[in-house]
Amino acid sequence: MKCQKCGSENVNTQVVAETQKRGxxxxxxxxxxLCIPVIGWIALFMLxxxxxxxxxxxxxCQDCGHKWKI
Numbered sequence: 681m682k683c684q685k686c687g688s689e690n691v692n693t694q695v696v697a698e699t700q701k702r703g704x705x706x707x708x709x710x711x712x713x714l715c716i717p718v719i720g721w722i723a724l725f726m727l728x729x730x731x732x733x734x735x736x737x738x739x740x741c742q743d744c745g746h747k748w749k750i
Contacts, residue, residue, distance in 0.1 A: 681693075681739060683741035683743065683744060683746055684746065684748060685741065685744055685746040686741060686743055686744045686746070688741055688742075688743040688744065690741065690742040690743050691739050691740065691741050691742065692739070692740050692742060693737055693738065693739050693740075693750065694737070694738055694740065695735050695736070695737050695738075696735070696736055696737075696738055697733045697734070697735050697736075698733065698734055698735075698736055699732070699733050699734075700732050700733070700734060709723075710723045710724075710726065710727050736749060737749070737750045738750065
């Protein structure tokens with residue numbers, strides 16, 4: 681594999697876990713549901729449960745430091 685910027689073949693790959701962000705409408709919906717007693721506890725549990733993560737592979741040039749997604 682060659683670097684797209686400098687053409688060097690000294691490239692390493694690494695896998696990085698990135699978390700996905702929540703949308704504005706999702707957070708607004710959770711805030712509205714928190715006002716309702718029984719459903720609010722379920723919404724609070726969903727909020728605190730965590731976010732989804734996604735593994736993405738990057739290639740990093742060891743000569744110039746350029747990185748890109750594979």
